[in-house]
Amino acid sequence: MTSPPELLPATGAVPFVRDLATHGDRPAVVTADGTLSYADLAARVAETAHRLGTTRRLVLVAGANTVDALVAYLAGLHGGHPVLLVPGGGPATRALVEAYDPDVVIGPVDGAWRIDERRDGSAHELHPELALLLSTSGSTGSPKLVRLSATNIQANAESIATYLGIRETDRAATTLPLHYCYGLSVVNSHLARGAALILTDLSVADRCFWELFRTARGSTFAAVPYTFELLDRVGFAAMELPHLRYLTQAGGRLDPGTARRYAELGRRAGWDLFVMYGQTEATARMAYLPPDLALTRPEAIGVPVPGGTLRLAPVPDQPEGVGELVYAGDNVMLGYAERPADLASGRTVAELHTGDLARRGPDGLWELVGRRSRFAKILGLRVDPQAVEALLARHGVPAACLGADDELLVAAVGGADARRVRRLVADEIGLPPRVVRVLPLAELPRLASGKVDHPALRALADATPNALPTGADDDLCRLYAEVLDRTDVTGEHSFVDLGGDSLSYVEMSVRLERVLGQLPPDWHTLPIAALPAPPAARPRRRALETSVALRAAAIVLIVGSHIPLFHLTGGAHLLLAVAGFNFARFQLTDVDRRDRLRQIRAGLTRIVLPTMAWIAAVLLLTDQYRLSTLLLVNSLVGPADGRTEWHFWFIEGLVYVLVGTGALLALPAVDRCERRFPFALPVTLAGLGLLGRYDVFGLDARYDLPGGVVACWLFALGWAAARARGVAQRLLVTVAAAATVPGFFGEPAREALIVAGFALLVWLPTVPSVGPVNRLAGVLAGSSLYVYLTHWQVYPHLRDRPLLALAAALAVGVAYGLAVERVRQIFNERLKTGR
The missing domain is CATH 3.30.300.30 (ANL, C-terminal domain)
Structure with a gap:
């Protein structure tokens, strides 16, 4: 492998690009398809650089997060060719091609990566120091570009690598586009240290991203402010990322509250948050906030990056101590280009006037207080x-x-x-x-x-509620508003954001599946705007979420076995596992502890109030139950020999578990533990529940202990099933169920049903289905609590006609569920109107 010879005088490869091969067989690029070593990467770069030749030309590269794009970018720098990095296609790219007439265009054509040499030489006069052209702060399509030198690129990469402490063993995921200066700085700084890139264009909202990140032993990724909204929605705080060392943020001001919250999360989990400030004109970075200050000074941009200085330039009509922030350092651009003739210009900028108003705090940290112009950064893009x-x-x-x-x-x-x-x-x-x-x-x-x-x-906009989004999201927002009885639904909200729980989840998932076809695995945590567009034609193949299918099947088995139409028990215990599964998904969201407790209380209310209302009505009409049944304490105070009081052991046990779990999570230490060890905590609780299962204290859990003890064991295993990530954790839950359920009831069929249900819950997010079955399962699963409550008073009157008894019991339960929902809607409407 040789470097391209005879580069123009005063022109040379960027040092870290020239030295790629010195890192040998160390991994350079990790993708879903495999790993590329530094030696292999250097060889591919040299080969492409050789093809570009020794005559300097303007090379346009479509900056996608692919190995081909990375090689093309590095090859241009290696050969001393000025590289114009652009997005991968579209009107913005075409506008830049027309404006700057590149000599070489490298990018995808009909799915294949191509090098289009539009001429042998160059149509431009290219300044010897010019190495890279980027759109200003990501503002694509504008002919105004930032001119950067090899010195700018190397200095910025070294500076970032220094203050982040990048190691050879680090692996950074490419969460931002290559053509965006922030995303490019991640690439440059890690290659400068011989670290690896996890090259992907997947979003952090995609489950596959996190699977790749864990498998590739990811140690860092970059975020813009909007990224944190996505992280909240996908349950980032609950993820187990054992190799994560630090998280970086730039691309716009991060809300101080969010910065402080994530800094605290990192402190508990053992990783750092670097809040950074920069502009494309400074090849990306100008200041950073040391991680140990993110908790106490999240509103500050921090201190200058190594090799840089900051000062204030006076601005008329500003308070004392406030001025325009001016940056100086080796990473400051050569200047702007607005037309091809500007590519011949040398340095026209000595220091960078940022356009930001700033002040320096008493502790020496710099703070931004506004902008001199109306330019705005939105999602990291200058507009x-x-x-x-x-x-x-x-x-x-x-x-x-x-x-x-x-x-x-x-x-x-x-x-x-x-x-x-x-x-x-x-x-x-x-x-x-x-x-x-x-x-x-x-x-x-x-x-x-x-x-x-x-x-x-601005005041008028702040006083005007944001309307439902128009376009593709409109119908979905109306659907969410209808199912969840909300008037404030926007495309930014997710099902969990809007207070969805396990009861409304069933109806929402079935109706969404009818509109969208197969749903993403974590649709309930995704914003409505991020859901896939409805297909042009209704898909023939349909799917049903496993938890919904299990709830529907379990309630049919419970009622059918009680009639008895057949004898296949175990449905109630399977429902306990599904309850734990849904508890982890809907109550343990990434909100603060008080909001979690409010969610748990709301879930308890939706179980307890309908239950007590039904039992009270039955008490008024019959002598079937006692006061202990109404108060849901029969398993605690008896009578133990009652013939009917045991009917509601399942609901009592579930209520006890939710109350106990809520009490545990009310403790700040336990709440922190759950967020840091989301899988280990429910596994531990399941282990404690098994003390009763195995009569450790001489008490038989089947007869001597309240139903809540059994519920705790199965509920915790269901909770662990929801938190299981990767094959090893899924196997652990499956094996735990298979090892502990058999022998407890002494009924092999019953135990096999429960173990099989656990296996489905752990390994299959959805099961194949058809439209009518989905609708029926949705109704039964959504009404499972109400069917369980009411069936005791229905089927005894129709024992001699078991099929009719089953249908009647299910129908009455569904009707009661509709009545409860209508009462809840009326109550909410009156609460909103104050009547």
Whole structure:
């Protein structure tokens, strides 16, 4: 392997690119398809660089998170060719090709990676120091580019590697695009230290991302502010990531509360949070907040990166101590390019005026307090609101725009179609539609001078509820609002965000599956806008969530065995396992401890109140039950020889477990333990429950102990099933069930049913089904509690007609469930109106 010879004078490869081969057989790139060593990567880079030749040319590279794109980028730098990194296709890329007329275009064509040499030489005069061209802060499609030198790239990579303490053993996942300066800085800094990249274009909202991250022994990944919303939704706090060393954040201001929360999470779990500040003009990074200060000073951007300095430039009409933040260092760009002729220019910038207003705190940490201009960073992308206004004006839409860290507000007048406005802005600017908020107005608020009154516009927007998103998400939001009885549903919400629980989950999953086809495994934690689009045609193959199928089957088995239409017991104990499974999914979300306890209380209320209401009605009409049954304490105070009081042992046991678990999680230490060891804690609780199962204290759990003891054991195993990640943990739950259930009841068929149910719960997220079965299973599973409550008073009157008894018991339970739901809706409506 040899380097390309005879580079132009004053031009050379970026040092860390030139030295790739020195890391030998160490892993350089890990993908879902395998691992590429540094030696192999260096060979591929040299081969591509050789093909690009020794004449310097402008090389455009589609910056996807693929091995081909990475090799092309590095090959350009290796050969001394200025590289223009762009997104992988679309209007933005075409605009840059037209504006800069690259000599070589490298990217995918019809699914294959191609090098298109548009000419042998170059159509441009290229300055010897020019190495890389990037869009300003990710603002794709604009002809304005940042000109970077090899010195800029190397200095920034070394600086980041130094303050992050990157090691050879680190493995960084590419959670951001290669063409975005932040994502590129992750690549550069890790290659500069001989560390590995986990190369993927998967989102952190994708379960497959986390499987790859764990398998590849990922130690770090990069996040922009929106990433943390996704992490919350996928239950990041509960994940077991044994090799994670640190998490970095940049691309916009992170809410201090979120920064503090994640810093605390990292402190408990053993990893660091680096909050960072930068711009493309500084080749990515200018300041960082040392991790030990993230808890106490999350609002600060911290200290300059190694090799850099910060100062304040005076700004008129600003308070004392506030000025424009100015950065100097070897990573400051050569200057901007707005046309091909600018590629011949040398350094035109000595230091970087950031446009941010800042001050320096008494502790020496720098803080941002505002912007000099109206530019905004949204999801890490720089957006010029005036450019958006001009764009809409060209389409006949008068508008005013305001940017924030998490959305672009477009106030449109003249009766413009909000859906059309959102699509225009999203397509042309490169923002996802979910962050473009359209506010229809009759007229814009204006100052006496006639200029738009932006503070008044912001106040008006803040006072106007965000409407349901238009477009593909609209019907889904209405569906969520209907099922969950909510009026505040937006595309940003997930089922869990909106307070969904195990009862509403059944109806929601079945109705969603009817609309979308097969659902993603963790759909309940995904924002509505992230759900897949409805298929053009209804899919022939349908699926049913395993937990829903088990609930429906279990309640049929319970009622059928009590009639008896058949004798196949074990359904109630299987329901306890499913209850634990759903408890982990819906009550143990990544909210704070108080919100978790509120969720547990709400779940208890939805069990206890309908139960007591039904038993009270039966007490008024018959002498079938006693006061201890009504108060759900029969298993504690008796009578032990009652003929009917035992009917509700299952509900009593479930209530006791939920109360006990809630009491445990109310303890801050236990709550922290659950978040840090989400699988180990339920396994431990299951082990404690097994003390009663095996009569350790001389008490037979079947007769001498309350039903809650049995419930605890099976409930905890179900909880562990929901938290199991990877084959080893799934096997542990399966083996635990297979080892401990047999022998407890002395009924092999009953025990086999429970073990089989556990296996399905652990290994199969869904089971094949058809539409009618899905609808029936959804109704039965959603009404399983109410069927269990009411069937005792239904089937005895129809014993001589067992099939009719089964149908009647199920129908009465469903009807009672509908009545309970209607009462709850009426209560909520009156609560909202204050009547």
